[in-house]
Amino acid sequence: MSTAVAPVKIAILGCGTVGTQVVRLLTEQRDDLSARVGAPVDIAGIYVRDTSVPRDDVVPVDLLTSDAETLVDAADVVVEVMGGDEPARTLILRALAAGTGVVTANKALLATRGAELYEAADEAGADLYFEAAVAGAIPLVRPVRESLAGDHVTRILGIVNGTTNYVLDEMTTKGLDYADVVAEAQRLGYAEADPTADVGGHDAAAKAAILASLAFHQRVHLDDVYCEGITEVSADDIAAAKETDRVIKLLAIAERAEDGVSVRVHPTLLPSSHPLAGVRGAFNAVFVEAEAAGELMFYGQGAGGAPTASAVLGDVVSVARHVAGGGRGPRESNYARHDVLPMDAAQTRYAVRMSVQDRPGVLSAVAQMFANHGVGIESVRQMAGKGHAGLILSSHRASEAALAATVEDLRASDSVNDVWSVLRIEGE
Amino acid sequence: MSTAVAPVKIAILGCGTVGTQVVRLLTEQRDDLSARVGAPVDIAGIYVRDTSVPRDDVVPVDLLTSDAETLVDAADVVVEVMGGDEPARTLILRALAAGTGVVTANKALLATRGAELYEAADEAGADLYFEAAVAGAIPLVRPVRESLAGDHVTRILGIVNGTTNYVLDEMTTKGLDYADVVAEAQRLGYAEADPTADVGGHDAAAKAAILASLAFHQRVHLDDVYCEGITEVSADDIAAAKETDRVIKLLAIAERAEDGVSVRVHPTLLPSSHPLAGVRGAFNAVFVEAEAAGELMFYGQGAGGAPTASAVLGDVVSVARHVAGGGRGPRESNYARHDVLPMDAAQTRYAVRMSVQDRPGVLSAVAQMFANHGVGIESVRQMAGKGHAGLILSSHRASEAALAATVEDLRASDSVNDVWSVLRIEGE
Numbered sequence: 001m002s003t004a005v006a007p008v009k010i011a012i013l014g015c016g017t018v019g020t021q022v023v024r025l026l027t028e029q030r031d032d033l034s035a036r037v038g039a040p041v042d043i044a045g046i047y048v049r050d051t052s053v054p055r056d057d058v059v060p061v062d063l064l065t066s067d068a069e070t071l072v073d074a075a076d077v078v079v080e081v082m083g084g085d086e087p088a089r090t091l092i093l094r095a096l097a098a099g100t101g102v103v104t105a106n107k108a109l110l111a112t113r114g115a116e117l118y119e120a121a122d123e124a125g126a127d128l129y130f131e132a133a134v135a136g137a138i139p140l141v142r143p144v145r146e147s148l149a150g151d152h153v154t155r156i157l158g159i160v161n162g163t164t165n166y167v168l169d170e171m172t173t174k175g176l177d178y179a180d181v182v183a184e185a186q187r188l189g190y191a192e193a194d195p196t197a198d199v200g201g202h203d204a205a206a207k208a209a210i211l212a213s214l215a216f217h218q219r220v221h222l223d224d225v226y227c228e229g230i231t232e233v234s235a236d237d238i239a240a241a242k243e244t245d246r247v248i249k250l251l252a253i254a255e256r257a258e259d260g261v262s263v264r265v266h267p268t269l270l271p272s273s274h275p276l277a278g279v280r281g282a283f284n285a286v287f288v289e290a291e292a293a294g295e296l297m298f299y300g301q302g303a304g305g306a307p308t309a310s311a312v313l314g315d316v317v318s319v320a321r322h323v324a325g326g327g328r329g330p331r332e333s334n335y336a337r338h339d340v341l342p343m344d345a346a347q348t349r350y351a352v353r354m355s356v357q358d359r360p361g362v363l364s365a366v367a368q369m370f371a372n373h374g375v376g377i378e379s380v381r382q383m384a385g386k387g388h389a390g391l392i393l394s395s396h397r398a399s400e401a402a403l404a405a406t407v408e409d410l411r412a413s414d415s416v417n418d419v420w421s422v423l424r425i426e427g428e
Numbered sequence: 429m430s431t432a433v434a435p436v437k438i439a440i441l442g443c444g445t446v447g448t449q450v451v452r453l454l455t456e457q458r459d460d461l462s463a464r465v466g467a468p469v470d471i472a473g474i475y476v477r478d479t480s481v482p483r484d485d486v487v488p489v490d491l492l493t494s495d496a497e498t499l500v501d502a503a504d505v506v507v508e509v510m511g512g513d514e515p516a517r518t519l520i521l522r523a524l525a526a527g528t529g530v531v532t533a534n535k536a537l538l539a540t541r542g543a544e545l546y547e548a549a550d551e552a553g554a555d556l557y558f559e560a561a562v563a564g565a566i567p568l569v570r571p572v573r574e575s576l577a578g579d580h581v582t583r584i585l586g587i588v589n590g591t592t593n594y595v596l597d598e599m600t601t602k603g604l605d606y607a608d609v610v611a612e613a614q615r616l617g618y619a620e621a622d623p624t625a626d627v628g629g630h631d632a633a634a635k636a637a638i639l640a641s642l643a644f645h646q647r648v649h650l651d652d653v654y655c656e657g658i659t660e661v662s663a664d665d666i667a668a669a670k671e672t673d674r675v676i677k678l679l680a681i682a683e684r685a686e687d688g689v690s691v692r693v694h695p696t697l698l699p700s701s702h703p704l705a706g707v708r709g710a711f712n713a714v715f716v717e718a719e720a721a722g723e724l725m726f727y728g729q730g731a732g733g734a735p736t737a738s739a740v741l742g743d744v745v746s747v748a749r750h751v752a753g754g755g756r757g758p759r760e761s762n763y764a765r766h767d768v769l770p771m772d773a774a775q776t777r778y779a780v781r782m783s784v785q786d787r788p789g790v791l792s793a794v795a796q797m798f799a800n801h802g803v804g805i806e807s808v809r810q811m812a813g814k815g816h817a818g819l820i821l822s823s824h825r826a827s828e829a830a831l832a833a834t835v836e837d838l839r840a841s842d843s844v845n846d847v848w849s850v851l852r853i854e855g856e
Contacts, residue, residue, distance in 0.1 A: 138724060260773075264771060290565075
């Protein structure tokens, strides 16, 4: 990376859970980010109300400032992760008016003041990116606004609040009552001390307004969104849903009707076979129906410091690229030069299914052959066999070469009648 | 849309299943596309080897030409949906050399000639987009290359071939043998007469090379990808997998190892609880693990004319925006002015759970109250109750207003003891 290129200066407004992770990623991954942007990426400063409050070690205290205006005016890209209405709104408008690109994770502000912010951005020809405001780490803005730009979205069904999905999931899998699960969720830190914004559906409603605006190319205000939470959902409701092979999810729904669009949040019965029905715990997922693309689903972590920061950083790279002059969309940035490993060097786990002699000492002989090549055995399962013993051995991570040598020994051994199959294991 | 703005001229190379759908969408949605691009979007011509071959009605015959060079040279955006190596490669290079943006769905070409094409695009500062080449309608290029640009992808596990997923799914759910399922898939048109490219894993390997290149910011050639198909997977393997609570999927895997990257395609055991395990039939899904974002999954249709055309059109809009001068990424295009409907006007289905008198005539009285407000009953389910009868009525689509009026009548009726809950139904 040539140091002759002027650095792109990033101002960070707010240093809470998300802000701290944004600072960490910008610091730890500075070289990669600079390579992707095409210019050095520097933190110009971090605005906090009180610079004397102790911070996480990853936050350079010398970058903290309580003078937001000066910081915003000096920045090439402004990252707003403070949340709330003011001063976030005024600072974002100040940046946009100066033509400075803004990245925000502030869903409440977008759902209520979106029109004002979008228009300010358009007027100044400044970037306004907000991937993190919709569903945390799950990419939705680019897919809906860009990838589907040649299609017509007809409906969006979204699980966009992790707390309520966790509560409903626990009620469903454990048959517990609403109140007990919420109390437990609060104890575990999955729910706020005052969970109203989540369980009342208000957080989901803000996201529904943003999703509907994206999907239908128009402004949808939070006040346009019908909102009903999960506080009235009973264990009986969930039991009755099960009887009809359905589950209850809190959905954010945006759909095109004949005479307009409908945007709403409410507890919803879904068939157990629906892709959204399988979304467990605090995960989020957004199901999109488009005329040509058909059914799409986007799944991931909708909240949390690091996941949200990941989405923020993706936007920072996009905006910084524009600042650095890469205006025509992302170039291929192939700065990485990792070797592509031969298959022998690949590491994974294996399930070896074989027929062995049905006599004492065979299992230890078989296990020894694995040990000889440094392949650890995670589990052994005996299977029904006629006159012989069927075995499934699941291994720990090992190289293809070690596994191949092991199988060669197994095939040569008189303890082993036949190696039926070797299958690789992922995702455990 | 001001007609003073110069139109963006689109050249389409190839008019097969995908090309025909691209032409249809460009024609049917011309106004919306023009609004999103900021300039009229016109088809300059459609290259086909033989213009005399009869075409689908949506293809304007006067736009057909067998002179590809002249068409490419006159275009602002070139859409390559002919597939194969030549003449696709030469025509794409010709366009890029002239600084003309290219959109291609040609995965085989990208997996083998990607380096040459990317470098030609970089040299000329021309756009090269290929969302449709990776997983059909599923947006992956933008999410991985842009949304995750501030993160580090550590592993990608992808179900990227619908034919093989359909075959394995049928073997799993119906306990059938490989050969029988493939024969049936060919009869139904889900598998080619010569299914080698699919069942041999070669189609998935090409996509794995493209995914790995995107995820790890470097070139990965098809020859670098270890490839093993599903032809050896037996009903016994699948039965044994079930015994250990796993399923077998053909996965395209790209992962960062300590000393390099590993890219491979092979049948893989996945825990039944893994999000990829639930991907049914011919659907595709790509599971992405990133350091900060955590686990993400992208699900949808990986093939087919219309879904693939949707991805192509999204890219066409991006490239056409650059041609029209919207260089700094997508502006908010809020040309739509649909009314946001009040909740009363929302249409959905309902499950009404209630306690009714346990005597003759009650069900017909209840049904009449639904009929009075034009709410059709889809199903009635009797539930265990003590001294009373519990009912769950599932309705057809109706308006919130009609349902509310129905519930009001139910509550006032002496046939009904109590309306326990009203829940809306989606996804059926």
